[in-house]
Amino acid sequence: MNTTWGILAHVDAGKTTLSEAILYNAGVLADLGRVDKGSAFLDTDEQEKNRGITIFSKPAVFEYMGQKLTLLDTPGHVDFATETERAIWALDFAILLISGTDGVQAHTKTLFSLLEKNNVPTIIFINKADMAGFNQDFVINDLKEKLSKSCHLLSNQEDIAMEDEAAMEEYLEKEQISNYRIYDMVLDRKLFPVITGSALKNENVDEFLSFMKGISDHYSNEKSGLLNADFGAKVYKIESLGRDSRLTFIKLSAGSIKVKGLLPNGEKIDQIRIYSGNKYNQVDEAKAGDVVALVGPKNTFAGEGFGTVENRPELNITPVLKYKLEFLDDTIPRLAYPKLMAFNDEDASLNVKWNESLEEITFNLMGEVQTEILLNRIETELGIKAKFTEAGVLYKETIKEPVEGVGHFEPLRHYAEAHILMEPLPTGSGIEVESNVSTDDLALNWQRLITTHILEREHVGTAIGAPITDVKFTIVGGRAHIKHTEGGDFREATYRAIRQGLMEAGTEILEPYFDFEITLPSNQIGRVMTDIENMGGSFEVPEDLGGESRITGVAPAVGIRNYQATLVTFTKGMGQIALNNAHYDICKNPQEVIDAIGYNPEADIDNPADSVFCSHGAGVIVPWNQVKEKCHVPCFENKDSIDEMYDTPINMKRMNHGVDEWLDPDEIDNILRMATHSNHGKNPKKGWHYGDSSRPRRVDSDYVYTAPKEVKPRQKYLLVDGYNLIYAWPELKEVLNVNLDGARGKLLDILSNYKAMTDYEVIAVFDAYKVKGHEVSASDYLNIHQVFTAEAQTADAYIERFTHEHGKKYDITVVTSDYLEQIIIRGAGARLISSREFIEEVSRRANQLREEYDIK
Template sequence: MKHIVAGIVAHVDAGKTTLSEALLYKAGQLRKLGRVDNGNAFLDSDDLEKKRGITIFSHQANLKYDNLQLTLLDTPGHVDFASQTEQVLSVLDYAILVVSATDGVQGYTRTLWNLLQRYQIPTFIFVNKMDSIGVEQKKTLVNLQKNLSKGCIAFNAPNDKLSEETLEEIALQDDDILNNFLETGSISSDIIQNMIKQRQVFPCFFGSALKLSGIDEFLNGFENWTQETKYSNEFGAKVFKISHDEKAERLTWVKVTGGTLHNKAVLFNEQKANQVRVYNGAKFETTQEVPAGFVCAITGLDKTYPGLGLGKQTNSQQPTIQPVLNYTVNPKDNDLHTCLTALRQLEDEDPQLHVAWSNHLQEIRVQIMGEVQLEILQQILLDRFDLDINFDEGSILYKETITKKVEGVGHFEPLRHYAEVHLLLEPNPNHGLSLDSHCNLDVLARNWQHQVLTNLKAKEHLGVLIGAPITDMKITLINGKANNVHSVGGDFREATWRAVRQGLMMLKKQDACQLLEPWYQFRLEITQDQVGRAMNDIQKMHGTFNDPDVLTDNTQLAVLTGFAPVSEMQGYSKEVTAYTHGQGHLEVIVDKFRPCHNEEEIIIDRDYHPVSDLENTPDSVFCAHGAGYPVAWDQVPDAAHLPYTYH
């Protein structure tokens, strides 16, 4: 029997959970269809999900249909929980993207599409709500091809009976296959499966999950056109989720990517799998082993995190979905440290919360995506931990980068210690923070180079404009020096961190440091007579926009799309509601970090003094006459023991 792990992803209200219910019902897994709005959906088992009527956490279900054994992972649909959806993507064989026929491809749908492309996940598309008045399959398909890919092709046909027109559309996605098709007039099922697997073709199915139409065709198509993944015999597993059960027991969710996972096996930091659970909705069964390709939850592991590789499996890349807002916890009458303990547990489940405790200010800060996530977080703290708290007004999360390259030097030489590190800092647009080494092993031994790279990964490096995290920068080890007698690992930690900050201070002196802020991608739907007002608003926000589009199905309405700073567009939805008398609709999703539109104002407001930040000092320590002494960052190049490579 073919086994596939598939995740269902969608824009909120597209009918993702309804489709999950329909698939489970048709496969005989459910005797009765549940409803999201009735609070009895099989996969929305959490009390908070039932109350809110949305999927907040990812869930697992298992079904069998003919020769298909399907592990189904349902994911949150709201943009505020996109980071949890991204965690799940790393373990999928295939994705099922649900698109509402009435709404078409929306902003968050494009975000999901880009994520699926980033993780190279072959994707089936189910167009839902086809029973709605005025919906046409042909028009909907054109919308998918225009906004997602030309490879979106209708597969609503019995197995192996695709029409000649459909086969020709498939062949047009690959020149070699097209030439062969023109000669033979056919394409084998294996070739079509490979094209789907390689993301050249995206099979589209149409129906209504609520009315169970198109579900059998989808299941038949999914069974027929998917390929089972082949795995090695060497054990590996990928962590994609951390949760706690009703008894507060910590669960590490994994997909086994090689060999077999055995109960009681030592998996991480000498810790054993105490219990291996296979979940189906809210219920689970324990098992002694899980073969490659299957998903399970493990108890007994501590310090695991989403993206961690076990066994031969490598760690995942850093997630692309990042929070953009910073909030301070108002504990009300609760003990602040009790609140911190609870938030640390929630951060364990969702590392993107980035819970930060300031001992000096005696305050807790969290990072989130938006207001809905904030409301959910507040409710979770009340329901699970009996903590009634508030969050004070949020602030924007900024980042910093550089626009020129520089060689940073760090030297750490108190008495009986020694290390000198030279790092090349270079701009690395849209690639986050990356590390490398181009240092000859004859110059600096492998173990010391390893110490440098390890210490570069060990902390979040802050910029020198406002102390915001550094991004879009490449750090390369290019030179270094150790002492055979006095050098220890801690010396290279100090020298490495000081080298980063010293280089940043050099760039600040050259006006080559840059402040970045998050921007929204927006879609604003208004009446045509309100377009001028909207354009004026967006210009005042320092945003950009495309020429307005008139909706063909309603010529009274126009759509304005573009980009604007999060700091300026926050709260604009209420203004839209007011001036359109409730008829307008603003949809925003976080796009990426761009140069800050009011950098000077923010820098003055933050009043950050990088030299006074002793935990991130740019200065170095040298030794003379048997004693260590500090050397200011701008004097380090002249005092360094190794020559500069870059000037």
């Protein structure tokens, strides 16, 4: 089983050099490449070669002593930290590289924290151990102090034994610890083994590679059962290839996938590529542990989970600076925006947005280096010359105090109500969601739907309209209707509940802060300390470096982001500043920010706080501050006891309908009366009229009744994308693995049986587009039809053409899970059934037939 390793480090620690040394020792490379010479195996992009830095994470796949390994080299510059964080999602193991001359840097601590949050076993390699000034004891103590006390030299088994009771017993008994015991400690993150060496001089790299091989073997044996488990994978990267083509990089955590198979989202896999550097091999199948790129899917996104894997939460590292893109040629912004969205597909943290009123495009970016790289890509790939202008920092908001938000959505024939408790969390916590409501009160599927709607978008605050964060959402109540609730109803109810709670409790502004480290001549340290205080920042006691001083601390991004220019000026170029670990905290000047932005939450039509109730057959808007008085489910904050909640009907007096009825008779009469006679005047001469009575009566009329023309039902066709359905049907896939004709024949038999139970004309369409010289052919199979497409024509294309030509004449239903095909077919007016739904429908029909005729 393949294992994936990633190399992470602060910039200039020697990451790419270590990658080259590992690949060289594994026999992949004949010579060691050099970053400074632009000959590194994994730095294939032209900008990477020119700048001597890694910008994009790239895999290298190799075998070492029978063990298959994938090595991911990641960017070290903080401007590309989001690329590094996404790469962590694909890792089984991490190599944290430390510069022996610099020790633990600020960005190193950020990386170690990300590995901890993602529970990735980590091995530490101290590089540049051959350089003058390297002090092994100092660096080890630095690791223990700033990262973890469990960082120990791999050769120091006595210290390693102190981290685990079983290891200690083994060490006392045998005076050494077995490799397997050490491997288990690393996998449990009880130990972070340390190896020192020099990547440039290839010192101790072979020892490090041997350890990688050993622990990979151990891990593969423990996880071998995943090869035959249910499919699971996660998307860690999207790469645009131009012309609407893209690569979806995934790490398979369980099971397998094949070419022409379907992802759980219904998209077809056209190719499976295994990349190594800038080259790739196409394979027919990928298995658990593999890192592959898929060609075909167009609606995937970084962080998406497939099968047994859930979607990833939002990134921990996000940009804090906003930039406006200004065009330097005759490019029309509105037309450029769709092209620029390809960059957003690759990195959603860019948050590329089009402002309709200002007709401008904005990006969220990390810093100056990223802006330069992106501008170069825009010019090279799109032929657009432009520049970025800083548009300020990106603020966020959080809720001031706990509050229960209530959202109700009940226009005619729709119903949903959601109650969500919102509580503030410590800064940096992000968004958390849980449920605290009985499934007797709200079915589990509706609870899951509310959770989905909470997480599917960025909800904005009421102070300046910035995204909210550091909030815990707890589902505490809700109601659905047995007949009239649809999925979209809970989306509206959830959005309105969150907004109603935010309006009631209010929000406070969070602004981004940077950790900073400034080195400058000691005689100018006072100026820096004064400047930091004026920004609203704080700092530690300055450290004397002998003629120079180093000061570290935290300061608001709005003040310190451009401090480099000021520092260089008054120190005459001798001062240096490093900014790292952008995070959010309470804004120092909230009123100034509110006044400058001028946001009016009541006027934000995209984020309504009011709810929709039904009264006498019509939807009525109820203001957000009155919703709790009219809601149908008692508020959680007002429930005196759980027993009372279950024993008493839930606020039935406020409902317009019960479980088994929708409207009372008076309301139905009123709706029919208004709908039937709304086009008549107050005093019609003939026909129905009211006069002084509230009841209509019939008056003399010369109206002559004409019977409506007979409307004949349209003939019904069921078109089936044959191979699409076969790949989606587990029992047919088993046959397919043995024989294609057998799978196709079994599908035709199933469709023939289904035809006998319905009034459809069934047509099964199969791809023959790769069969040279083949012409479209149609034939009968028992009571259904089968069609093989012509050369260069897919089943998708045949079905789309048939639907377009006959959609108005016939009642057509199409069975497919191909997302693009679904969009086209909907536009032609046909009905759609996904492959999964059709499989369930066939099973339901068969069971119904057995019950009807008592077949066992």
